[in-house]
Amino acid sequence: MNGKVWLIGAGPGDVELLTLKAVRALGEADVVLIDDLVNREVLQFAKVNARVIKVGKRGGCRSTPQAFIERRMVQLACEGLTVARVKGGDPYVFGRGGEEVETLTRAGIVVEVVNGITAGLGVPAALGIPVTHRGLSKGVTFVTGHTAFEASDTVGLNWKALADGGTTLVIYMGLSNLGAIVSALLKAGMKASMPIAVVQEGTLPTQRSVVGRLDQIAGAVARAALASPALVVVGEVVRFAHSIALQDTERKSA
Numbered sequence: 001m002n003g004k005v006w007l008i009g010a011g012p013g014d015v016e017l018l019t020l021k022a023v024r025a026l027g028e029a030d031v032v033l034i035d036d037l038v039n040r041e042v043l044q045f046a047k048v049n050a051r052v053i054k055v056g057k058r059g060g061c062r063s064t065p066q067a068f069i070e071r072r073m074v075q076l077a078c079e080g081l082t083v084a085r086v087k088g089g090d091p092y093v094f095g096r097g098g099e100e101v102e103t104l105t106r107a108g109i110v111v112e113v114v115n116g117i118t119a120g121l122g123v124p125a126a127l128g129i130p131v132t133h134r135g136l137s138k139g140v141t142f143v144t145g146h147t148a149f150e151a152s153d154t155v156g157l158n159w160k161a162l163a164d165g166g167t168t169l170v171i172y173m174g175l176s177n178l179g180a181i182v183s184a185l186l187k188a189g190m191k192a193s194m195p196i197a198v199v200q201e202g203t204l205p206t207q208r209s210v211v212g213r214l215d216q217i218a219g220a221v222a223r224a225a226l227a228s229p230a231l232v233v234v235g236e237v238v239r240f241a242h243s244i245a246l247q248d249t250e251r252k253s254a
């Protein structure tokens with residue numbers, strides 16, 4: 001009989017942001033496939049004799065190809081094992097969860113998805129930023145900044161809509177394109193003084209952030225040498241960022 005696959009979202013970093021269901025699923029697994037963005041502390045909830053396989057696709061680093069990971073999960077489940085595939089944030093938000101569910105289902109494997117707190121919600125909250133706020137932000141938009149400027153990206157982002165939307169803009173994987181993102185937003189009419197935050201390793205003890213205005217953020221982030229994983233939050237609600245983050249900015253940009 002085939003085993004099953006739990007596709008688990010581990011949240012943005014802080015291990016206490018795991019759901020009870022994620023903890024239970026981890027405790028049932030014979031094999032844990034853990035992504036490199038995931039806090040290793042989650043493994044305390046795995047069985048002591050569970051096999052742990054590290055996989056990851058972090059940009060620029062040595063990586064495990066997606067197809068290999070999917071094949072491996074199918075193999076393991078076909079051996080009758082219960083597999084926990086643990087991903088950062090939520091599996092269905094820029095996590096390729098949809099593709100993995102498709103592959104597993106096609107192979108006749110039962111898969112259950114466990115939501116996680118996506119970085120786009122957990123990381124702003126770690127700075128005290130509410131992504132919506134009455135009178136300030138009517139909604140929140142999640143986009144990826146990763147492929148935003150590639151020639152092959154035929155769909156493209158509607159910068160005008162993003163700049164005018166009256167919603168908070170949360171950009172995943174936006175750090176390496178930060179300069180181009182800022183230019184696109186300014187060109188689309190966003191005001192130069194729009195508050196913006198860039199947060200590295202949000203919710204973890206190693207969290208670092210730079211908060212400032214749109215037209216000055218790229219220089220401040222470069223001076224602070226923020227690195228991946230980092231999230232970009234743009235909008236009036238960024239005013240709520242803890243003063244500690246603001247002090248950070250001042251110190252870093254001094």
Ligand code: SAH
Binds near residue numbers: 012
């Ligand atoms: N499925 C994940 C996102 C995967 S894409 C989720 O739902 O959160 C990876 C990107 O998420 C990173 O490049 C970064 O932009 C963002 N990210 C994830 N964890 C983060 C963290 N702790 N702090 C800042 N950004 C983070």
